[in-house]
Amino acid sequence: MDLKHTNAVITGAGKGIGKAIAVQLAKEGVNLGLVARTASDLEELRAELESAYHVKVYTVSADIARRDAAEQAVQSLIGRLGSLDILINNAGIAQFGTVAEMEPELWESIVQTNLMGTYYVTRAALPTMLAQASGSIISIASTAGERGFATGSAYCASKAAVLGFTEALMQEVRKSNIRVTALTPSTVNTELAANAGLKIGDEDRMMQPEDLADLVVAALKLPPRVFVKTAGLWTTNPQ
Template identity: 70%
Template sequence: MTALQHQTAIITGAGKGIGKSTAIALAKEGVHLGLIARSEADLAALKDELSSHNVNVYYATADVSDKGQVDQAVAGLIGQLGRVDILINNAGIASFGKLVDMEPEQWERIINVNLMGTYYVTRAALPTMLEQNSGAIINVASTAGLSGFATGSAYCASKFAVMGLTEALMQEVRKSNIRVTALTPSTVNTELAVNAGLPIGNEDRMMQPEDVAELILAALKLPARVFVKMAGIWTTNPQ
């Protein structure tokens, strides 16, 4: 029996990349899963992949920037799971360009997915955790939430905001035995990074989604008395 066995988790952005790797890692630990992503095909394929792990897997399609879709998805998954012990806010998008060149709609889309999505999903799941008087929330932020860079105004703003949300919420709910942690990975070898045009370089030296999943597991396995506000994870220079 593992330390996490029979717990339940909701993961956003679960169809690919870090979210998918985290779902696989948690299933191996015996955690029952509620998966959220926009692609039903990706979710169905992942559920099939997890079928050998003897855990319950449910999924719901939702765009995390849409509060109505989020509320429906989270309520449905909690109803199927019975409770929610772990929430992984992983869904995110990235796009880069000079501030004067980015259209307001593009800027707002990044904020709406990365920040408002984290808020909507957390707000939907948190009442159940408060009622349980227990839980763990992990927000996948970025080193871009610690240090800004040219062409990253929208993405950095969204991730800086997630860091602030994490710290404030941690102070709100820690007395309810709910841990809130932000992970700040540097560039991870995912489809998101490739599509956003980030420099990948030597893939053998790049951080992989499975590496971030391992850090998530480590954070979840800490004794209940330990609260970690932020965990950074850097890759070796990919250039």
């Protein structure tokens, strides 16, 4: 399936995995609506992609953990793009601490961003896709959503919930030709991983954001009659 001239919204596009997906989709000729809280990251990327790949790029600085902000961001980007073919739910945060020690406010903010943000953004995008009876929604979950680990209660719970949300949504909308996918990467070489202390040893041997972006493009290019339900991406030779 040719992606040229389709329209995509990507959350968390300012850096890391979201930025890599934005670059790969721009290379395919996809027009983009980018969301993150830091406006300067988005502005820099917009200028880079518009000049390198001659696609239209619109940006909104918004906190998707807030329902009104998430809805306004999605509606404004769909309005400017004219339609919506692809939604990438990527924005997410990770912090770790034991259940006994992590402050409830931090625990809540992780779930609010990773789960509620994904729900708010998806809900805002759905009417457009349902009306046109087509579209692809890809949510970046994590191996942390498949199995828990010590100090990961908030992050693991949020990502397990994203997997549950995504599968339920898939069952609701597949009859409307909307393809819903959850990806479960293990550690990816980004700021999030560095801040969590997950970058150890040789960075070149870690999974790179571009590797995940390649999988996203491959999934989107499948014929519209099929979709990837879930896919995990792991490193070949973990250190």
